[in-house]
Amino acid sequence: MLRRIADSLFWAARYLERAEWRARLVSVNHNLLIEGPAPAGNPWSSMLAISGDQELFEQHYEDVDERSVLTFFVLDERNPSSIRSCIDAARANARSLRHRISSELWLELNTLHLDAKQWTVARLGTSEVFDFFSQLQERFYRIAGVMNGTLPRGVGFDFLGLGILLERAENVTRLLDIKYHYLLPRVEDVGGPIDLLQWTAVLRSASALEAYRMKYGNLIRTESVVEMLLFDSTFPRSARYCVDRLETALRRVAQAAPEPAPGAVELASDGLAGLLASRSASEVISSGLHDFLIDVQEECERISSAVFDQYLRFE
């Protein structure tokens, strides 16, 4: 596996996963606005604030409203993290490694890219946007299905997996962060109907609501949600699940070397695994969920740069 190709696989997967999470985050916010009572303050401002792209937004838009924020997050090519930009970046990476992926996977990616070029603001109108996001989600599932159904489980598949899992672990922490620190800033609302509604939406945006109910029943509790999304070892979008898979993938990559040796990468992933194994949901909530989420994100970044140093760096 060429370093350049491994790098492109890793980034193609990351951008694709990022596009999917962007879609999940934007659509959950949108759903909350439709279903719930009017929240305090401008909910689109909170979205912007947590995205870290507020400055860029203000350069190009005057009003912070549904239409402008949706356009910015979904369509705007001037925003490198818009869904369209992420899809383009994923496809650009895939284009240089088309010979290493199945033609079915290329076809899905290329078709999504071509469709994304045709997206217009009209698709994001209040009555269309629900269909837009659910159709988009289907595309992401289809791509995941094609990946699983057509790619041999070699080093290349593991580099795709590393990209997906790192991005997914980071994004699930962001999702929790939005809910915990931005959507509900007033302490007196905790445990109230808005709070419940929002937690339900968070679970739904991670496709975790049904799995949650099977495990914890109908009662939505903050602690259980945090447990589900961070510490559950069976749910495919929890941080813990991602880290377990990440370790397996890293081990397989290391073992594929002609002379296998415990590398820096495995040590780096130990840090994240340890972090998640040593704590419980109630502990991290009482000691500060936000700080814990930041710690997880930083560990993900460390693994990412260790992977780069070990396998992808081009000398």
Place this chain on the structure above:
Amino acid sequence: MSAQSMTNPVPVFDAYRVVSGLFDEMFDLERRPRPGCARVVADLLARDPGRLAELRARADGMFLRMGVTFNVYGMEEGSEKIFPFDPIPRVIDAATWAHLEAGLTQRVRALNAFIQDVYGAGEILKDGVVPRDLVLGCPQYLRAAVGLTPPHGTFVTVAGIDLVRGADGRFYVLEDNVRTPSGVSYVIQNRVVMTRLLPDLVRASGVRSVENYPADLLESLCELAPGGKSRPKVALLTPGIYNSAFFEHVFLSHQMGIELVEGHDLVCVDHKVFMKTVHGLEQIDVLYRRIDDDFLDPVVFRSDSILGVAGITAAIRAGNVSVANGFGTGIADDKAIFAYTPAIVRYYLNEEPLLPIVETHVLSDPDVRRMVLRDLDRFVVKPTNASGGYGVIIGPKATYRQLIEAREGIERDPSHFIAQPVVQLSVHPTLLGEGGGADIYAPRHVDLRPFVLLGKRPRVLPGGLTRVALREGSLIVNSSQGGGSKDTWVLER
């Protein structure tokens, strides 16, 4: 299909004019389908109005989704275009193809022998069959190739020979491409699309398959492995995603299951070539390179090249890696040396050439030059050092100013140009569009680029790339100049 419809002019075809003085590939002058064409005419051209336009639209969609595209130089980065596709296939009957196949094999064997000789003993130069000055002064002549002895003496692993059909219905060689010929991926993809669009017609016609080409190419490449290594590591070297043929590089490496590498993926150590993998360096035995000689080795050739691999020349000379096509093959497709190719065939094979070439005038000869300059507007003038149709002046279509400039260019540096008579390229019914719900088609000029592989034995891909000049009257079929392509059907019998 009744016997009647096989022979009679087809009614729906009333608007189609068979032009006298041009060879129509599908109809004779009485508008009867030529051998092998009757079924296509009946099933495709004499059918529901608007059907062809619909087929083309579906084909375009497939090409775009599959990413079967090429990049146009001089446009913004990443501008990928689909190669315009014409849904009316070009049919070659079995007898005609048998003749072409023999002629192509003969030609490529002779060209390979010529290259071997020029960089080896130089017999043909000593015997004065090709002027020594012309060969040694040719910009494609590479000193670095002198004395090279690739496995089996194979310099030309892949050749694309451009053929045109004259008004007399005979095929002529217009030019040879023995450096990095491209287009074969379109041959294969055109068939994939046609088979999806018209499965019944393809099957009923008995069309010879083209899908074996990548496997044949891989076998030919493996045969080049240094020391006859049994499972050699083969890679395709591409200039990268902005190259106009990048899709083809991806396609072929994917089909062959080999690595697609760029120059910076490779490194030479101890006169060996390695690629940089996630687990360290891995040696490469055979490199199918799709970059020109000039860019291959910044140590020996262009020092500004970032596409190549520093030190690869030494690795080749040490016999540690083979490249295909070999070094210096450009000497055999030089446009001036082209005039001598019939003599080259006779010299090495002691056979008469089966395929004539388009008459070619070397302008360094003062008498020939005078003759050509007197009637410049009747000739096609080509610079000897360009390809892709760039710099070609077609006398009868040129403006007065272009002719003056061509004359000045020739007088300044006559060895830089050749002149050929204007060949009235054959024409083929080609879809132009839709009008009033019906397909509009008209004759358009076509050529043919078959592909020949030279391994231990030669293999010819049945068919080749039929390029079509979509603009009325245009003789230039290159994709870079607004040409399109057709699926080419060689019939089994």
